[in-house]
Amino acid sequence: MPTLNPAYSDVIELLTLPPDGDESAVAAVRARDAQLTKPPGSLGALEGLVEFLARWQGRAKPRLDNPMVTIFAANHGVTDQGVSTFPRQVTAQMVANFTNGGAAISQICALHELNLRVFELALELPTGDITKAAALDDKMCAATIAYGMEAIAGKPDLICLGEMGIGNTTVAAAIYAALYGGTGADWVGRGTGVDDAGLARKADSVDRALAFHAGELDHPLAILARVGGREIAAMLGALIAARHQKVPVIVDGFVATSAAAIAHAINPASIDHCLFAHVSAESGHARALQAMGQKGLLDLGMRLGEGSGAALAAVLAKTALHLHNNMATFESASVSGKEA
Ligand SMILES: Cc1cc2ncn([C@H]3O[C@H](COP(=O)(O)O)[C@@H](O)[C@H]3O)c2cc1C
Ligand SMILES: O=C(O)c1cccnc1
Numbered sequence: 380m381p382t383l384n385p386a387y388s389d390v391i392e393l394l395t396l397p398p399d400g401d402e403s404a405v406a407a408v409r410a411r412d413a414q415l416t417k418p419p420g421s422l423g424a425l426e427g428l429v430e431f432l433a434r435w436q437g438r439a440k441p442r443l444d445n446p447m448v449t450i451f452a453a454n455h456g457v458t459d460q461g462v463s464t465f466p467r468q469v470t471a472q473m474v475a476n477f478t479n480g481g482a483a484i485s486q487i488c489a490l491h492e493l494n495l496r497v498f499e500l501a502l503e504l505p506t507g508d509i510t511k512a513a514a515l516d517d518k519m520c521a522a523t524i525a526y527g528m529e530a531i532a533g534k535p536d537l538i539c540l541g542e543m544g545i546g547n548t549t550v551a552a553a554i555y556a557a558l559y560g561g562t563g564a565d566w567v568g569r570g571t572g573v574d575d576a577g578l579a580r581k582a583d584s585v586d587r588a589l590a591f592h593a594g595e596l597d598h599p600l601a602i603l604a605r606v607g608g609r610e611i612a613a614m615l616g617a618l619i620a621a622r623h624q625k626v627p628v629i630v631d632g633f634v635a636t637s638a639a640a641i642a643h644a645i646n647p648a649s650i651d652h653c654l655f656a657h658v659s660a661e662s663g664h665a666r667a668l669q670a671m672g673q674k675g676l677l678d679l680g681m682r683l684g685e686g687s688g689a690a691l692a693a694v695l696a697k698t699a700l701h702l703h704n705n706m707a708t709f710e711s712a713s714v715s716g717k718e719a
Contacts, residue, residue, distance in 0.1 A: 387521050401433065402434070415702075428695060428699040440704075446538075447493070447496060448488055453608050469545050491693075513604055514604065537693060539629045540686065554607055556589055563589075611634070611638045639655075640671060660680045
C-alpha cells in the first residue's frame with residue numbers, strides 16, 4: 380500500500396494482526412447445544428449467534444450482562460449540496476431525542492434492556508463539503524478513530540454500532556464508490572427519502588467528490604478522511620478496540636457498514652468479530668455487503684440507521700443466549716435422545 384500519513388500508524392498496527400477468535404469456547408458451546416432438548420441445528424442462526432458470542436468474547440459461557448448500543452453523531456458539509464430531505468440541525472435535535480427516550484432506538488433499548496450511549500462528535504463543526512474539500516484532515520481523522528476506541532471503555536460484552544448524521548448516506552456512498560468502484564449512481568439511495576432530483580444530486584455529489592479527490596484515494600484511511608465523516612471514523616475506532624478487548628460487534632445498516640468496509644479493505648480478517656445485523660433498504664447496502672463477502676442477518680426493509688437494526692439483532696442474540704443457558708438437557712428433562 381502507498382505511504383500513509385504517520386498519524387495512522389497505531390490504527391494500521393491494530394488492524395494488521397488482530398487477535399483470533401476462541402475456538403475452544405465455540406467447541407464448549409457446541410457441546411452444550413448438542414445436549415439441549417431440541418433436534419440438532421433446529422434453532423438455525425440462533426445457534427450461530429451463541430457461537431459468535433463465545434468465539435469473540437473468548438468465553439465458553441458467553442454473557443450478555445452489559446450489551447451496549449452506541450450512536451455516534453456528526454454533521455456533514457456535503458449537506459450544502461441538497462443531499463438530504465432534512466436540515467442539518469436535525470442531527471443535534473435527534474441526539475436530544477435519543478436521550479429523552481423519544482427515538483425508535485430509545486424505545487427498542489428500553490423495551491429490551493440494552494444500554495444506549497450517544498457520542499456527539501463536534502456537531503457544531505460539520506466536516507468539509509466532500510465535493511470541494513477533505514471531510515477531515517488526517518490528524519483529525521486519526522484522533523476521531525482514537526476517540527471511538529475510547530468510547531467502548533465501559534466493559535460492554537457486546538456493542539451495536541449505530542450513527543446519526545444528516546447527509547451521511549451520501550458520504551457512505553462515496554466511501555463505497557472509492558473502495559469498490561462504480562459511479563455515484565451505483566451507490567446512492569434515497570436516505571431519509573429524497574425524490575428523484577435529490578437522488579440525482581446525491582449521485583452527482585459523489586461523482587464530483589471522487590473527481591475532486593482523485594489521486595488521493597489510494598488508501599482506505601485516506602478515503603475515510605477525504606470523503607468520510609466523524610461518526611464513521613469513530614465507529615471504525617470502536618470496531619477496532621472491540622476486537623482487542625474481546626467485545627463482539629453488531630454493525631447496523633448502510634452507513635455503519637461503511638466503517639467496517641474501511642477496516643475490511645485494510646485487512647479482511649479485522650472484521651471477523653463483526654456481525655452484520657440486517658440488509659438495509661438503502662439501495663447499495665446489499666452490494667456493499669456482497670463486496671465484503673458478508674450477509675445481513677435480518678431483512679426487514681428498514682432504513683432508519685441510529686443502530687436500530689443492530690439493536691434488533693442484539694435482541695435475537697439475547698434470546699439465543701437465554702435459550703442456550705436455560706433450556707433443559709435431554710438428561711435433565713428425561714427426554715429420549717436421538718436414535719443411532
Ligand atoms: C428524524 C430523523 C431520524 C433519524 N434517525 C436516523 N436517521 C438517519 O438518517 C440520516 C441519513 O440520511 P440522509 O443521508 O438522507 O440525511 C442519518 O442521520 C441516519 O442515521 C434519521 C433521519 C431523520 C430525519
Ligand atoms: O441503513 C442505514 O444505515 C440508513 C438508511 C437510511 C438513512 N440512514 C441510515
